[in-house]
Each structure stands twice: as structure tokens, then as C-alpha cells.
Amino acid sequence: MLIRNVVILGGSGFVGRHLARVLAERGIEVTVPSRNRERAKEQLIVLPTVNVVDANIHADGVLEALVAGADAVVNLVGILHESRRGDFDRVHAELPQRVVAACQRAGVERLVHMSALCADAQAPSRYLRSRAQGEASVMRAHASGAVTATAFRPSVIFGQGDSFLGLFARMLRFMPIVPLGSPGAKFQPVWVDDVARAFADALGDPASFGQRYELCGPKVYTLRELVELAGKASGYRRRIVGLGKTMSYLQALAMEFSPLTVLTRDNLRSMSVDNVCGCGWPEIFAFKPSVLEAISPTYLMASTRRYDIFRARARR
Numbered sequence: 441m442l443i444r445n446v447v448i449l450g451g452s453g454f455v456g457r458h459l460a461r462v463l464a465e466r467g468i469e470v471t472v473p474s475r476n477r478e479r480a481k482e483q484l485i486v487l488p489t490v491n492v493v494d495a496n497i498h499a500d501g502v503l504e505a506l507v508a509g510a511d512a513v514v515n516l517v518g519i520l521h522e523s524r525r526g527d528f529d530r531v532h533a534e535l536p537q538r539v540v541a542a543c544q545r546a547g548v549e550r551l552v553h554m555s556a557l558c559a560d561a562q563a564p565s566r567y568l569r570s571r572a573q574g575e576a577s578v579m580r581a582h583a584s585g586a587v588t589a590t591a592f593r594p595s596v597i598f599g600q601g602d603s604f605l606g607l608f609a610r611m612l613r614f615m616p617i618v619p620l621g622s623p624g625a626k627f628q629p630v631w632v633d634d635v636a637r638a639f640a641d642a643l644g645d646p647a648s649f650g651q652r653y654e655l656c657g658p659k660v661y662t663l664r665e666l667v668e669l670a671g672k673a674s675g676y677r678r679r680i681v682g683l684g685k686t687m688s689y690l691q692a693l694a695m696e697f698s699p700l701t702v703l704t705r706d707n708l709r710s711m712s713v714d715n716v717c718g719c720g721w722p723e724i725f726a727f728k729p730s731v732l733e734a735i736s737p738t739y740l741m742a743s744t745r746r747y748d749i750f751r752a753r754a755r756r
């Protein structure tokens with residue numbers, strides 16, 4: 441299938457920015473709607489074939505107008521925390537249905553959908569259950585012939601600009617001791633460039649139509665190991681104190697009331713399931729996923745040092 445122009449919903453985020461770059465490198469025209477065009481433009485404006493537009497994709501008729509004329513739509517919209525009860529359902533379960541309907545009405549055949557590893561109707565967290573609903577409705581739409589869909593289910597994604605290792609590294613800068621909830625939770629992190637490449641390769645490849653792909657890196661880590669690794673890569677090695685179940689719960693509860701929500705009780709419930717792939721890297725993608733230790737120092741050191749420079753300039 442020939443793909444010349446793509447609309448990336450959620451394209452202003454961490455994964456979206458990397459995907460937009462990979463598509464631009466392939467000469468594909470990209471449209472990225474955002475609720476905050478000025479902020480989104482900062483990162484995307486340098487890419488030659490990328491157009492950022494102001495759009496509220498929840499408003500009536502906006503999605504349909506946005507996707508009209510596109511060869512494909514990629515839906516990356518997602519949230520980790522709810523500002524209001526019901527946000528997970530609106531964003532992860534209802535929006536994908538509205539995207540399918542908009543594609544159908546506008547005559548867009550191809551839809552690539554971002555889900556999450558461990559998304560399941562019986563999962564312990566509302567995040568994972570809402571993800572399962574969205575993924576299921578997209579794959580049902582494929583089965584009924586409404587769209588030609590592919591779904592991706594990655595473990596946690598790392599890379600330049602991530603809110604995972606990058607966040608740990610920035611926090612370690614200010615914390616002499618780290619009280620860590622759910623230290624034994626397991627992840628199999630995958631590099632954002634590998635995720636972006638898999639999405640880009642799948643877009644026009646008929647072999648990926650109707651498929652769901654789990655995306656994981658080559659190695660499984662505990663949360664404790666990942667925080668240690670972020671400390672090593674950023675140059676801020678700290679003592680980590682693993683919290684038991686009750687203290688992890690209380691920590692997450694306390695964080696829900698802080699202005700900067702890093703972790704919620706729902707996130708803890710997601711972490712009670714091992715976030716690891718049951719199979720290897722999908723053979724359809726003709727490359728192997730990168731190793732975390734090879735990539736993380738290249739961006740973590742730079743991101744934490746940038747903070748030091750800002751602080752030095754501000755004489756703090």
C-alpha cells in the first residue's frame with residue numbers, strides 16, 4: 441500500500457515526535473493536530489514535511505475533517521493519569537471508536553493504533569482495561585472491514601525526551617536517598633526509535649494488516665534496576681530503598697495529591713503485572729531492538745547536565 445501522507449493523532453508527544461521524524465525522513469507528509477500548537481511546533485517545525493495544526497479532536501466533525509484525504513491515520517493519543525474520573529475511558533476506549541468512525545466517513549482505509557503491553561479486559565488497573573477496550577474496538581473494526589488496522593503493544597518506551605528514565609534521572613539529581621515503590625516490578629523497555637521504525641514499516645505493509653504486535657527490548661529489568669541504571673547513566677548514583685506493598689500504596693496515594701503526579705494507585709496496579717513480552721521481536725520488522733545500556737547514557741547525561749547549567753546560570 442502506498443502511503444504518502446499520514447495524520448498522527450497524539451503526534452506532538454514523545455513517541456509522536458520520533459515517528460514524525462522517521463516519516464519525514466521517508467518523504468511522507470505528516471499532519472499533527474495538537475491542543476497546543478505553539479508548544480508542539482517547537483519540536484516539530486524543523487521537520488520539512490510536517491504540519492502542526494490547532495485542533496480539538498474531541499469536538500464534533502473535527503476528526504473527520506482532519507483525516508479527510510489522508511492515506512493513513514496513526515492514533516497515539518494516551519494518558520497515564522486521569523485528571524477526572526472517566527478520562528481513561530474517554531481517551532483510550534471512546535476516542536479509538538470515534539477515530540474508526542471518522543476514517544470510515546472520510547474514506548481513510550489504513551489505521552495504526554497504539555495500545556499498551558498487558559492491556560486486557562481482566563487487567564488489574566483501569567488504565568490497562570481501558571486500553572484493552574480501545575484495542576478491541578479497533579481490531580473489531582478491522583474484522584468487519586471498516587478499516588485496515590494494526591495495533592502495537594509496547595512495554596515502557598525509552599529515548600530522548602522520555603518521561604521514564606529521564607524523569608528518574610532528573611529526580612535522582614535532587615534526592616540523596618530514593619524510596620522506591622514496587623521495586624520488583626518488571627519491564628522490558630524498548631527504544632523509541634525502534635518503536636517509530638516499526639510503526640513506519642507497518643504502515644504500508646499488507647503483512648501487518650489485522651495484526652497486533654508486542655514490542656519489547658532485548659532485556660527484562662526490575663524497576664529498581666532501571667532506577668539504578670538511570671543513576672549510573674546520568675552520573676547521579678543514589679541509595680535506593682525498596683518499599684513494601686503497604687508503603688508503596690501509601691506513597692502512590694500521597695503522590696495523587698501532589699501537583700506533579702508521578703505515580704498513582706492505578707499505576708501501581710498496572711505494575712503488579714509483569715510488563716514483559718511473551719514472545720521475541722516481531723519477525724516482520726527487519727531489524728533488532730536496541731539495548732538500553734547502549735542508548736540511555738547518550739541522552740540521560742545530557743538532559744540532567746542541562747538542568748545543572750540552568751541552575752548555575754540562575755545562581756542556584
Ligand SMILES: NC(=O)c1ccc[n+]([C@@H]2O[C@H](COP(=O)([O-])OP(=O)(O)OC[C@H]3O[C@@H](n4cnc5c(N)ncnc54)[C@H](OP(=O)(O)O)[C@@H]3O)[C@@H](O)[C@H]2O)c1
Binds near residue numbers: 456475497604
Ligand atoms: N511512553 C511509553 O513508555 C509508552 C508505553 C506504552 C504505550 N504508550 C502509549 O503510546 C502513546 C504515546 O505515548 P507518549 O509517551 O508519546 O505520550 P505523551 O508524550 O504523553 O503524548 C501524548 C499525546 O497525546 C495527546 N493527548 C493526550 N491527552 C489527550 C486528550 N485528552 N485529547 C487529545 N489529545 C491528547 C497529546 O497531545 P497535545 O499536544 O494535544 O497535548 C500528546 O501528543 C500513548 O498512547 C501511550 O499511552 C507509551
